[in-house]
Structure formats: C-alpha cells, structure tokens
Amino acid sequence: MADTAVTTPLRSPLSHAVDRLAAATRASGGTIRLAELPFLTQINVRLDPKGAAADAVGLALGLPLPVEPDTVVRAGELTALWLGPDEWLVVGPPGGQKDLESRIREAAGDEPVSVIDVSAQRTTLLVAGPRSRALLAHGCSLDLHPRAFGPGRCAQTNLGRTQVVLVARDDPRAGFWVLVRSSFAGHLTDWLLDAAVEWTG
Structure with a gap:
C-alpha cells in the first residue's frame, strides 16, 4: 500500500512577518530589536x-x-x-x-x-534593545521599571489588548520574551510595529 501521508514543514504563526520585524529592527538603528522565536x-x-x-x-x-x-x-x-x-x-x-x-x-x-x-498554543516574540521597555509600556499597564520588573520576573498580563506572558530575561541586554497565543500573534505584531514607529520612523 502506498504511503499517502503528506509531511509539510512547520510554519510559524509569524512567518509572514519576519521581513517586517527585521526591517523595523534595522530602521530603529539598534534601539529596538523585534523578532519571532518560533517553536520553543x-x-x-x-x-x-x-x-x-x-x-x-x-x-x-x-x-x-x-x-x-x-x-x-x-x-x-x-x-x-x-x-x-x-x-x-x-x-x-x-x-x-x-x-x-x-x-x-x-x-x-x-x-x-x-x-x-502547549508548545503549539503560543509563539514567542523577542523585544529587546535600549527602548524595549518604553515600547512595551505603550500598551502594558504593568510598571516595567527595572526596580519593579527586572531580570528574572514574569507576569501574565495584557499587551496591546492581547493576553500574553511577559518575561524579563536574566540579562537586561537580552530584553523580553512575549509569549502570545498563536491566533493573536499577528495582531500583536502589528501593534508592536505600529507602536515602534516612534523609533523606526
């Protein structure tokens, strides 16, 4: 009997936005870094x-x-x-x-x-760079000052009206992980790119 199973490569929820995230990172001149960390x-x-x-x-x-x-x-x-x-x-x-x-x-x-x-439930956005806290503060009600939300902290919160798990990485230069449900990842990416215009022109 012939094998009729079709195997297709995994496609991340934000594969369509990779170029836009990279372009915003370049346009920020190093002040903001945006990327997807897929399939964690x-x-x-x-x-x-x-x-x-x-x-x-x-x-x-x-x-x-x-x-x-x-x-x-x-x-x-x-x-x-x-x-x-x-x-x-x-x-x-x-x-x-x-x-x-x-x-x-x-x-x-x-x-x-x-x-x-729950790996397929969420994808992860990386938000890093010197202006990452300011960018996240545009749409998050948490106090993101390093004294209140420094390295090694996490929270279930809303960002851009989207439920996320926000993680401050253990090295400040590593920025933040934003774990978001795959079905809302596109919306949140659009929000981040729009909020980042202040630094990306």
Whole structure:
C-alpha cells in the first residue's frame, strides 16, 4: 500500500512577518530589536509545590521550580516560569517536548501531576534593545521599571489588548520574551510595529 501521508514543514504563526520585524529592527538603528522565536518547547506543569514531586521534578530538570510569585528560574537551555501557586511553564529549545514530558512524568512517579505540551498554543516574540521597555509600556499597564520588573520576573498580563506572558530575561541586554497565543500573534505584531514607529520612523 502506498504511503499517502503528506509531511509539510512547520510554519510559524509569524512567518509572514519576519521581513517586517527585521526591517523595523534595522530602521530603529539598534534601539529596538523585534523578532519571532518560533517553536520553543512549552510544557505546562501543575503539581503540589510542597509535595515530593516538586523536588523530584526540579532535580530531573536541573532547575528548581520557582516558588516566589511571578519569578523565573533558568538553567542551561531550560527556563521555568511561575504562573500560579501550583502551576509553571517550562520553556526549552524547539523539539524537546517529548523528552521534557517524559522526564517530568518519570520524576513525579505516583505523585499527582499534570503535564501538558502547549508548545503549539503560543509563539514567542523577542523585544529587546535600549527602548524595549518604553515600547512595551505603550500598551502594558504593568510598571516595567527595572526596580519593579527586572531580570528574572514574569507576569501574565495584557499587551496591546492581547493576553500574553511577559518575561524579563536574566540579562537586561537580552530584553523580553512575549509569549502570545498563536491566533493573536499577528495582531500583536502589528501593534508592536505600529507602536515602534516612534523609533523606526
């Protein structure tokens, strides 16, 4: 029997906007950097932070799950974001979903745990450069001053009337990750490009 399966290359939600993002970055003269970071592995984890599974999962991942609200822990290629008292998002390089899922499940053993691959649910926008905070402040009600939202912080918030997870990277020069649902990624990109006109001309 002939193999009729059709395999098509993955297409990111913002593949159509790559050139526009790059053009805005060039036009800003280095003050703003905009890019998509497509296909990052994103695993949603829910478990008892005081149970045995929390420590076991942290050991398996090589990083402790953060327990302070709205904080980020990073080790190697993995980043864990605090989303709630018993909920985290573990972000890693593309293609790591199955490995991460199995490591978390095996570490949890018989302890109650929820592990869901949400990688296809969102894409990630990088917003960096000296004016990145000012750009984000145009459409975000959070206090983005480094004293209030410095490296290692994250928040579920609205940006340009779009629900996002905003992450201040651990190196200020690395800027911010904006994790946005794929269906709203185009709208948010248009908003960012429009808001950036102040620096891109």
